[in-house]
Amino acid sequence: MSEELEYFHEDAKDQLGFMEQALMDIVEHGVNDEAIGAIFRAMHTIKGTAGMFDFNAIVAFTHIAENLLDSVRQKKVSLTEALIELLLHTKDHVEELIHAAIADIPLSQNILERDENLRRSLLDALNTTSDSASDISIEHHPSEEFSEEETVWHISLRLKEDFFKTGMDILSVFDFFGSMGEIITILPITDTIPTLDSFDPLHPYIGFEIFFLSSASIADIKEIFEFVEEDIELIIFSSDDTVQLKNLIILRPEVAGALEEASLYRSALAHDDDTGDGSDIPLTAINEPSSQSIPSNTTQIIAIPNIKGEESEKTILPKSSFLRVDFQKIDVLINQVSEMVIANAKIALISEKYDDTDLEETTASLSEMLDNLRDAVMNIRMVQVEESFAKLRRNVSDVAKKLGKSIDFSIAGGETELDKSVVEKLSDPLIHMLRNSIDHGIENKETRLASGKSEQGSVVLRAYPDSGSIIIEIEDDGRGLNTQLIRNKAIEKGLISAQDVLSDEMTNMLIFHPGFTTAETISDISGRGVGMDVVKQNIDALKGRINIVNRIGEGCKFVITLPLTLAIIDGFLVQAGSTKYIFPQDMIQEVVEFSQHSCVEIGGSLLLNLRGELLPLLDIKHYFKDTESVSFPRQNIVIVRYGSYQAGVIVDELFGEQQTVVKPLGALFRKVPGISGGSILGSGEIALIFDIPALISYVIQNDKR
């Protein structure tokens, strides 16, 4: 896929996401102009950019949707519940059209039929409510779309060296102008086109001066060039701005002759009666210095030198502060930083051997810089969960509608940041859990009213950081899990025996067992017993944990704890027996010296008396059956915390903090409980990284038993 096509794909996905979010906003908070504008812009942008790639099926379909949305925008058509439903289907359909176009696969019969049906529905919606909007031919009607005050923009465009090699045809871009306004004139600047003998067919010689009548803003016009902005030089200003024209002519002298020859400037200015003395400016005379600065309604992708020519005055470019980067490129960067972390650890080790202050200081300084570099690089991968969460609103709405339940779905902590790869893999488990909450958790209206609850069920999805982890909760105010029913089903299915004694929490966790379901009826939403086990598998694969906080009759809360990132962590290096281990630094609460006096054994479990509080204690050598005899002058206890749980881990030597590059373990060790990965130390030794949640879970369950 070409870079431009990839960009189109990403942008279209974003636009459709905005559209869905705006529609859901309207569903939840009522009609508002901003949301309607966002929906219109999404269709409008997709139509325009699809046209640049000759994706005619998308252009034709989105054109109809765009016309309807324009009528909605102009309040000629009311945005009813049925129309919102139709627009959501429209969004889904455009998504499929884009997928097929990018994959270059023909549209299936199903899609074609749906295309036809949706077109008809969109046209019906348009025709039944507005006579004036019934013209939905493919021809653009800019004057209908943009009724606000119009400006004649002067667009001066030059193509950079590699423009043609991008594969984009500037004619497609010009074609798109028609959807935003009216091109009064395009004046090609051909002065530099050589004769054939010195002509390079792939070099762009031509330039353009364009006069464009539109109510669009400079930012809107710039968006047209978004796909090629790296390969063009663009200056845009209002054509009645004679100061800018002077600046342009100083920068591009060829413009003066061309404009005068074509009498274009006068023609363009004629659209504005209030041009003052600018309407008859002799273009050959305006190439004179001016001390006026560039006004704020001007955009330029290149810098215009100041008029006096004393020094180049760069104008701040009003460009987007976001840059789309292929995720794989970031991974390459992270891998390189990871290798640097390992190499740095080696350098630090070597520097310890020499009593050289300069070397030590330089090494320390390098380590600090590397810390900062690592944080900066890792931060690139972090994204707010908000966007991902917002997409779930549609799922919740669909399921609630299907089940005839009224749900108040709210999202909290959307600004919480999480590694992008984790966020992407989280989507499916969250969808499934939300469906389950609505289907099994939230009672029907009658039951809720009978139990003194409000008619509308509540489902909250929230995220927040905690102890180096990210917590994601799904909480409902439904009936809660029926622990006794779960136990009975588990016995019936042979998952446990009738004699097994399990805590309520452990019993509830059986719902994550493959094939487990208590649903009496199987629906297409949930109840097939396929899903919660997959949810757990997905969470496990992300090195996360899931817990259930259940309140029978009052509701249920699923708590997912996820690591902040998966690549490089701040670690704390220790040794126990013959093996070196690393604790994730964020999970360490404190370190205390081991003393027999502060430890007690109750019922076979070792406990630590920490200032009057008893904590479960784990002897790591015993846990991993490390029998190799290595003597240390003292032992230590590392107190770790995970969620609301605490435990102590007995180790021998403490080495301290260090950046830890997480390396996956080989197949043989991948399933060793209590170990989440490995890391290569500066000495070349391997250290194992503790999976603290797994260790705590082990000691807690051991205690409970």
Added chain:
Amino acid sequence: MKLSIQSLTIQEVEKVHETLMAWLLDDPSEGVLDLGSVERIDMCGIQLLLSLKNSLNEMGITLHLSGLSSYLVDSFNLSGCTPILVSHNE
């Protein structure tokens, strides 16, 4: 000369450049380029025609484009090149 290609875009422009160079060396005196079979053109192709026009001008020959489809005329219009490439010819 008849340009026997369906498409005059970035994919073909280098080859067509060679063809036109050969034409200039041969006998371009009539200055007529038949684009009757060209169904598709992009800015690369239009730019090549502008360069051809410059070469012929140097030789004192006026370029005449013939066989223009409405698609080609639309493309010239869109690029603003119609006055340069077409108005004096057709």
